[in-house]
Every structure is written in C-alpha cells, then in structure tokens.
Amino acid sequence: MLQADRDRAAGRHTAGYVTGYRGSPLGALDQQFAFALGELTERGIRFQPAVNEDLAATAVWGTQQAGLNGDGRYDGVFSMWYAKGPGVDRSGDPLRHGNLAGSSALGGVLVIMGDDHTCESSTTAHQSEYSLINTFIPILNPAGVQDILDFGLYGWALSRFSGCWVGLKSVHDTVEASASIAIDRDRVQTRDPADFALPQGGLNLRWPDTPQEQEARLHQFKLPAVAAFVRANPIDRQVMGNSAAPIGIISTGKSYLDVRRALLELKIDDERARALGVKLYKVGMPWPLEANGLKAFALGTRKLIVVEEKRGLIEDQVKQILYGEANPPVIIGKRDELGSVLFPVEGRLDATQMALAIGDRLLAESTDKPLEEALLAIRARLEKTQLKKTPMRRIPYFCAGCPHNSSTVVPEGSRALAGIGCHYMAQWMDRETATFTQMGGEGASWIGESPFSHTSHVFQNIGDGTYFHSGLLAIRACVSAGVNITYKILFNDAVAMTGGQSFDGPLDVMRISRQVHAEGVDVIAVVTDDPLKYPPKADWAPGVKVYDRTLLARVQRELREIKGTSVIIFDQTCAAEKRRRRRRGLMETPNERLFINTAVCEGCGDCGTQSNCVALTPV
Template identity: 40%
Template sequence: MNAQSINNLFKLEDKYTLQEGQIILSGLQALVRLPLDQGAADKRNNLTTAGFISGYRGSPLGGLDTLLHNQKHLLDEHDIRFMPGINEDLAATAVYGTQMADFFPDAKYDGVFSMWYGKGPGVDRSCDVFRHGNFAGSSRKGGVLAVAGDDGLSKSSTLPSAIEAAFYYLWMPLFHAGNVQEILDYGRYGIELSRYCGLWSALKVTTNVCDSFCTAEVSVERLNILKPDFEINNEVWTPSQNILLLPPYSLELEHEIIYERLEAAKYFAEQNKINQIFSHGDRDKIGIVSTGTSWYCMMEAFASIGIGEKDLAEAGIRLMKLGMVYPLPDNQIKEFSKGLERILVIEEKRSFIELFIREILYNETVRPVVIGKNDESGDRLVPADGELDADLIVKIFARVFQFKNDKISERIKQIDEAQSIVLEKSIVRQPYFCSGCPHNKSTQVVEGSIAGGGIGCHALAIYMERSNFGITHMGGEGVQW
C-alpha cells in the first residue's frame, strides 16, 4: 500500500467528520464530536436545532476548551456555539438560558441542545444553578448534558473527587462512561433522555477515559434511541417547563421531578437497554454489578486469571453493567437479582450503587445479600478511597468467590512481587517548578511575612520552605486571613 492510498483511507479530520466506519480519537475529542453527532441526528429527524457549549477548564477536562476553539469553523457550520464561562456556575447559567427558547414565539430554532463541562469542584460550586435549571426543566427539542470530570487520584487537583452524590442530590440522571465509545453513546442518550423526561442529564468521565486514545465505531444506524410514550394513570405524560421558580410552582415541580420525571428516566433507560445483564443462567448464585472504568478493570481482572464467559456461566456468576447509575430502574435490578444468593457491587469511592440496590431489594420476600464496601462479616472489601484497578479486583475475587485455580494464586503472587519491587525501588522526588517558571521567583516571600497558597502551579510552593501557609479552594485565596 502506497502513501497515497493510506492518505485516502485515513484523514485526521475523520474523527469529527466521518459518518460511517471506524475513527481514532481521544476522550476529549469525543466530547468535541458529541454535539456534532447530536446536531446531525436532529437534522435526520427534521429538527432545526442549534447547539451550545459552555464550561470551565479543569483536569481531566483541561484541554477541552482548546480543542473546541480549534474546531470553531466546524462548530459554526453546524450551528453550534462555544462560549467558555468565566467560572463553572456562570457557564451553567448560560446553559440554563438556552432551554428558555421555547418561551419565545419568534425563536429561530426548534430547540437548543446544550453541553456544560467542568471538573468535580466545578460541579460542587454549580449545584445551585443545576438545581434551578433542573426544576425549570429542559426543552423538548433542546436538552442539557452536564459533563463532569472526576479526578479520583488528585492527579491535578487538591482533593480527590466523586460527583455521584451531588447529582443524586440534584435529581439529575447520571451516566458513567468507561471508554471513548461510551462518551459518544451515553452522551447522545443523555441529551435525548433530557428531552424525554425534562431533567438535565449528567455524564461522568474520569482521567483515564479523557486521556485515552482509541478507536470508536460511528454510524447513522448505531444508536436507535427509543422514546416510547410514558404513561401515568393510563394517560400519556409529558414533562412541564416552568421558569416561575417560586411557590406554589416550585413545590409542584418538586412533586413532578420525584414522582414523574425520574420515573420517566427509569423507563427510558429500560426501553433503551442502557443497563445490560450478561451471563444470565437459571443456576446463577452470585451477581456482580459494576459501571464505567471499574467494569473494564473487572473484565481485565477476569482475563488475567483465565476466567472467560464459559467459566462465569459454569461458576454461576451473573454480571450487570450499568450505563446509567442514577436513577436505577427498579424492575431491572429485581430481574437481575432473581435466584441470586449474593450480589457484589464493584464501584469506586463511597457506596452509591450499592445503597440503591439495597433499597430496591429491601422489601423483597426473597433477596440476596448485597456486599461491596464490606463483606458479610463487616470487614472491608472494595476500597472506598483511591482508584480501583484490575490487580486490586483480582484480590477481591479471591476473597469472595469459591472457585480457585492455580492462575488466581499465581496472579496474586505476581501482583505482590511487583508491588514490593516498586515500593523497594521507589525514588521520592519533590514536585518543583519547571525551569524558567516565573512562579519560582514570585512565590518567594519577603522575610518576616507569610503567604497563603492557592490553586495553580504556584501551589507547589507549599512543598518548599517559603513561608507559604495552607491552601484554599479556587477563588478563595487570601480570604482565610
């Protein structure tokens, strides 16, 4: 194959423009493509829509704004406007405004679909805006997707984050992407769900997914998103939209969110099979539930000890992969649990999925034991801190499952030996400024004075003997005095 034929087969711009086939792109590039795919789908459905993107940079979404700026011409061609926010909550307020287009009779578009982005602390500071926007409701031909970047190991953050509880508090349906393909797929589902049930949707992405670079399948027919009629009291239901967020309207909207919109979200997830059950057998006794990157780490763990699909079936192990982690469809969880004696929930950070599964199954006459953060004896099992990986999950399997083979013992021995070598040969290197960095000079404090640390590279001064004292959240520098 010559250079010309290779050039005809592959072009760098394919990751954004190719409509049928296989593309190569990163997690962040998938977030650039996502609104383009949504706009194209709307056109195929004879909708005249526009797109809007706003947010604030921060790891693991730190480079997203640069990628969006670089594709301004392409976004403009598809009526998608990118306007970075001064901060996360003002960006979310701009997104909130896009859903009000329906209230104007001379609107240029049928609706505006919007994407907000920000890291974990950005979710924290934007909760009030999210809450107001979620109560007011999303447009039937618009929709909102909030993309939240979690930095679970504090690789580029002061504190580790886990955003699931925030979106539960806000009553925002939450998807969790475990790879680049799922950013494209769950992102589309999220926007369509927002239109369907009237709630803002959220998509969780992690550092490993955003920084990864892999292939993804794109096709006009890849996603057949179903939006069947949802009935309440034998009547077809549609979500309301109300920007009068004062009593009594706000109380009426609270009722609608809890008893109608969230139920519609569950129905949407069931009909579109966003949560999937694998290895389902009548003799299954153990079930495992996981999501996002933890699911793929779990599958890697199985592969590393020679456990395949046939072995799972023989061992009576049933699997459930959650694409939407909140709200969980009650019927699917009950179907999954039938006949099981135990359910193991593999998820990072504090219990979230585990708590909801327990709540759904609590009143069942026959129900399995649910374990996760602790086993049946109350001993710690799945860590609630740090990050999960395949090696750690192998050790969890060894404690939970009855099947034993030489590969499990051998693999655990390899893991322990590798970890001991790393610990023995680790070289401790204190973080320091890059050569020529102006912070190296500006963070030197006048003798007799002290300075408070802040968010950014200058925070490295805290590690040095420079009379720097403590650190605050972004925007709070100096106020602690």
C-alpha cells in the same frame, strides 16, 4: 455534531451550545472544540467558554429558555456543560435551579463532570455523583470511548423526554484513551415509553412556573419519566455468564473495565464464567438505578458483589430494590460478608484487588484448579511487588523559567498563603508558604485567622486566571474586613496549569490595577521582568508604581507595613506558554544565552538556590 446530524435528519431545526470553564479542561476538551470550530459552526453549534463554572451553568439554563417568548431562532438548543469536581461543587445552585426548571422539548442538557478520584491534579479527591444526586440530576457512567458517544446521545434523548438535565461522568481512565469506535448518527435508537402518561402541560421547561410547581413536577412526574424511559430503552445489561448463575457481579464505568481486567487475570472468559456460575451486570445509569433489569439479573443468585470506586452508590440502591424480594441474595461491596472492608472508599481500586475478592468467593463455591492457580499467581506477583523498595519520588516543581520562581519569594519575617494554580507548589518549597483555599477564596481565610493571630500581616498569592474566575470577590472581602494583607496577583498571561488557555474576556495588568483600585485598594505596585514594555500613557490606576522584578523584596518589605489591603501585580509570561508561542512563531526567541564557566564553578549550588530553577544541574 452527531446530535445535530440526527436532528437534521429528523427535520428538526436545532442548535447546539457547549460551555464550561477553561481551567476545567477534561483532557483538553476546550482545545478540541476550538480545533473543530469549522465543523461546529456548520452544524449550528456554539462553543462559548465561560468566566467560571456556575456562570456557565447559568448560561446553559438560558439556552433552554430560548423561544419561551416566541422569539426563538430554533426549535430547541441541545446544550453541554463541563467542569471538574470543584466546578460541580461550586455550581450546585444553578444546577439545582436549572434541573428544576427543566429542559426544552427539543433541547436537552448534558452535565459533564470530570472526577479526579485519586487527587492527581486537584486539591481534593472528587466523586461528583452525590452532588448531582442532591440536585436530582440522573447520572450516566460510560466505560470507554464508545460509551461516551453513545451515552451522550442517549442522555440528550432522556433529557428531552423527561425534562431533567442529565449527568455524564468522566474520569481520565475513560476520557484520555484511544479506541476504534463506530461513529454513526443512527447507532443509538430510543423510543418514548408506552407505559408513561405525560401530565397536562408536559414535563419540559415553561413560563410562568412557580418553585412549588417545579418541585412537584420533578418528584411526581420527571423522575418517574426517567425510570420509564430507561425501562423502555435499557442501558444496563448482563454482559457475561449464564442468567441462572448463583454469583453476580455488578459494576459501572471505569470500575467495570477493571472488573473485566480482573476476570482476565483469573483466566475467566464467558465460557469459563458459565462453568463457574458467575455473571456480570454492566450498569450504564448508576442513579437512579433501574429496578426491573436489576431484579431480573438478581433472580436466583445467592450472592451479589457490587464493585464501584469511591463511595458506594449502586450498592445501597441494590439493597433497597431487592429488600422484601423472595430469597434475596447476600450483597457485598464496600463491606464483606463479615462487615470488614472489602473495597475501600479512599484511593482507587485496581484490577488485582478485584481479582482477589472475586476469585476467593468463586473458589469458596466450588473447587476449581485453574482458578486456584490463577489466584496463587496473582498473590505471588503481588508479594513480589510489595517487597520492592519504593523508588525515589520527584515531586512536581515549577518549570524552568517559571515566573513563580521569583514571584513566590517573601521577605524574611513574612509568610504567605497559597491558592489554586501552579503557585500551589510553593508550599513544599523554601518559600514560607503554607495552607491554601479553594479557588476564589484566596485571602478570605485570613479574615477569619487574623483576629486570633499574633501575625499582623500576610502575603496571599493568587493567579490571574483565578482572579478573573472569582478571586476579585475575595479581594473585595479583605478590603471590607479591613485586614492587613498584600495580594500578589501573578499575571502570567495564561491559564497556565491546565494547558495555557487564554482568558475568556479582556484582562491585562492595567485593567487589574483599575479594578482593584475601584474596590478600595489604594497601594498598588507592578513588578515585571521588563518595565519598559508598557506604553508611556498606559491607563494605570492612580498611584501605581512600576518596578523591575529584582526589586521585589524591597517592594514587599514596604507594602507589608501598609495597613489594610495592598496589591502587587507580578507581570511575567508563563515559561511553558512562552515556549508554546515560540514554537508557533507567535513570540520572538531571545538571542541571549547564559553559560556557566565550569573551569571556575565550585559546584556550590547557589545558582540553583537563588533561581529555584529545576533545569540547573551540577556539572
């Protein structure tokens, strides 16, 4: 909205476009856009959730083409694409094509990548910078809420000038935060660099345009234009200490905030930093790293400490930029002065780790009693914390009333494969469910395993959101390969795991039956909590049979004997989504309740075993 206001104030007739996959919510970003629909519409900004991430990226590519044929309604369209790490991975092809093609002069593209560094809500720990570097997309890394706003405006300006798409890194530490911020359309001011001559035809998207011309333009002009823009509009800066300090610390994004916390633990403010001879450099664009500002910061230093979470990105660039400079400093980061691990790649870094690493090196330079005492206090606190026994951990589990409590059960003698979604948790329950795939690959692993296994048949769980996203292709692949597999499509009427979002398109049980039948699946069963809810003339695929969920075991035993690919559609609304809808008055609250007669209950726990319900507790 700030970008729209800036363009209007400058007399530009532009529009905005935001897209991404709802299953990549980035802190419920999609829901916030939905809440602000009125304000967005007023400013000509369209929020268009996508079927999946790579199609969303392709749509963004299309926004930059608006007007190429002289039929554009606006001067340009500034666009924003968002995805979590897995979505960035699967979208490499459209991101590469889009960045090579470029942005329009009054459009611009922001690529928002949501990274889960510690794999808290993903199946792998993610660091997406290298995926964007592989497509030559410059990357901004904000440290806090104010930076997110400022860097967003900066990114669109950079994208418009250079013709590149621009990445913006997001982690929950900086996104799921609150702060008092300045919202001012004129807060971020940029200017075109005076030391860069635009080539003939400029840097922005055009047509016709060959792949060879795009590659040459990217490397000869667009990336140099990025460097020139950042020189003219510095986004990296020294934020603490004296410029002549012998020790320098370099960090970015979330790690920069951790460094500031580490310095607080060491009782180091700006005055103390000057006295101790240490300075801090905050990097806003970790790739490509701006060289002039770095050289000025490094001048006169004896040691540079590069602090960054996950794989080193800035450190190697620092070494490359300073190589050959007179009296270069010792550079440490992922490894210390002796080659031992200093800041590990795996897991996460915290302020305590940083405080010890920084404090030890400052103390080695000069004796300082307050610093020595601060280090002793940190180590004592750390030792005390480590002596505590690890508390009992409660692993994630299905919600009370979750349809997966029933749908993920398999008959004796069978086994199932997991996938992306809440049903992933069946792997650590008594469900004979093991191994999983990436989103959309559900069942394809069995194509490779089955020729080399004595097992003749497996069940494959797949959520309706994943099915709509990309999972139908895997079903097509299994039909084509002729493997014996029964898909259990868990239709719970929502993208449940990421906030209960709706599908971005038409999807119901009847439609799924027709789709899989058209792909060559002949045996299709529907299992539901209410067989009577379907209309008498429901438009089922040929041969579909509807069963009550109490008959699931029988249905599964029958289908596992079928040769080829078969499908069970388990239709029951997500329990959490039911509660949301009931609170909003969108679904009737049932007037039936179950009670346990404590006078006759023997406390055997069988009710919990049979229902798998986490809400049942012994009395």
